[in-house]
Amino acid sequence: MNAACQFSLLVFNGDDYSTSGSPLKFRPLLNFSGTDTPRLVFQTDLMRSVVVLRDRYGTEIGSYLRKGHPTQSKFPSTNFTPAEVQELSHFLKDLVNQTLRSTYQIQNVLTGEPKAGAAYFNGDGKCSTCHSPAGDLAGIGKKYDPPTLQQRFLLPRRSLPVTVTVTSPSGPAVSGELVQMDDFNVSLRDSSGEYHSWKRTPGLTIVKNDPLAAHVELLDKYTDKNIHDVVTYLETLK
Incomplete structure (x- = not known):
């Protein structure tokens, strides 16, 4: 058993080694000693772990483990390889997602302060740049x-496509809906439906417009208080 798998087993259900059953915060963990003898203990709710929720491919979990966090298996957390950290990250994300789809009971999310939410909406969050309580958000508190x-505040559904304008050194600017863009190529489909593609050379200018870019950027900036305050404020818009 490799280190990541051994560590992952610590969060399996003690009865059947599966992820079914009780919510994560009540899930018994297996503590493997030198003889691999299971011992049941209880641990922190992973659904509320900032490290787990903000982790992307081991970025947060890896940093946490490299500080020497003690594991119940007694395996030194500093010895995890990057591949094992990523494996553990995928496992925990899958465990959280399975719980969300099954037994996890959502508690009251209206724990913030409406006035603080309004201040963030109109201030640091810059939400009022694109949204208005009297416009697109009118009555949203009774709609959802x-x-x-x-959920819709944090991860809004995409209603408008990502567009891009590409200008080559020898040609006019071409705009349209982005089809694909990576380090080597960019392609779009213009308003007439015609497909255009370019190699990304030093002289090529690309201007991308993503209507949800501000929401994506805020995901790494929100505090728990910001989230609860804004949701509580939005709920008052009836």
Whole structure:
């Protein structure tokens, strides 16, 4: 058993080694000693772990483990390889997602302060740059229940496509809906439906417009208080 798998087993259900059953915060963990004898203990709710929720391919979990966090298997957390950290990250994300789809009971999310939410909406969050309580958000508090409101606030559905304008050194600017863009190529489909593609050379100018870019950037800036305050404020817009 490699280190990541051994560590991952610590969060398996003690009865059947599966991820079914009770919510994560009540899930018994297996503590493997030198003889691999299981011992049941209880641990922190992974659904509320900032490290787990903000982790992307081991970025947060790896940093956490490199500080020497003690594991119940007694395996030194500093000895995890990058591949094992990423494996553990995928496992924990899958465990959280399975719980969200099954037994996890959403508690009251309206724990913030409406006035603080309004201040963030109109201030640091810059939400009012694109949204208005009297416009697109009018009545949103009675349109969605609080958990759905929070989900749509954090991860809004895409209603407008990502567009891009490409200008080559020898030709006019071409604009349209982005089809694909990577380190080597960029392609789009213009308003007439015609497909255009370019190699990304030093002289090529690309201007990308993503309507949800501000929301994506805020995901790494929100505090828990910001989130709860804004959701509580939005719920008052009835």
